Amino acid sequence: MTTDRSRPDLDDTTVEGLGKLSEALETVDQARGFLYAFHQLTGKADRQLQEAVELLRKAGHGALADDLDRDLVGRNVIADRWTFQIVEDFDDNYWSAFRSFDRRARDELSGATGTCSRRG
Numbered sequence: 001m002t003t004d005r006s007r008p009d010l011d012d013t014t015v016e017g018l019g020k021l022s023e024a025l026e027t028v029d030q031a032r033g034f035l036y037a038f039h040q041l042t043g044k045a046d047r048q049l050q051e052a053v054e055l056l057r058k059a060g061h062g063a064l065a066d067d068l069d070r071d072l073v074g075r076n077v078i079a080d081r082w083t084f085q086i087v088e089d090f091d092d093n094y095w096s097a098f099r100s101f102d103r104r105a106r107d108e109l110s111g112a113t114g115t116c117s118r119r120g
Contacts (some may be wrong), residue, residue, distance in 0.1 A: 039083040
């Protein structure tokens with residue numbers, strides 16, 4: 001099957017608008033990647049913190065280790081939220097809606113998914 005890569009029969013402003021919408025979605029995709037990286041990095045930092053606590057405790061700094069363990073290990077980086085919840089909310093409430101509107105605009109205005117955007 002051959003994919004038609006020719007420009008749809010649309011006015012320049014519509015093509016430009018669809019292109020900008022697609023560009024905006026690409027930026028949201030990039031932000032989503034940073035959000036996932038944030039989630040992964042804070043989890044990694046917490047594991048490293050746990051190792052630091054154990055080493056400090058082993059070195060005889062029990063009071064400091066206990067305080068770190070009690071007040072910082074496993075702490076939510078945003079009040080009352082785990083980072084995975086932030087990622088899930090972003091996906092469910094923003095990213096998926098953005099993708100739906102991008103697809104809708106391409107379908108309604110160009111008549112064929114994928115003709116005005118990198119997405120297929």
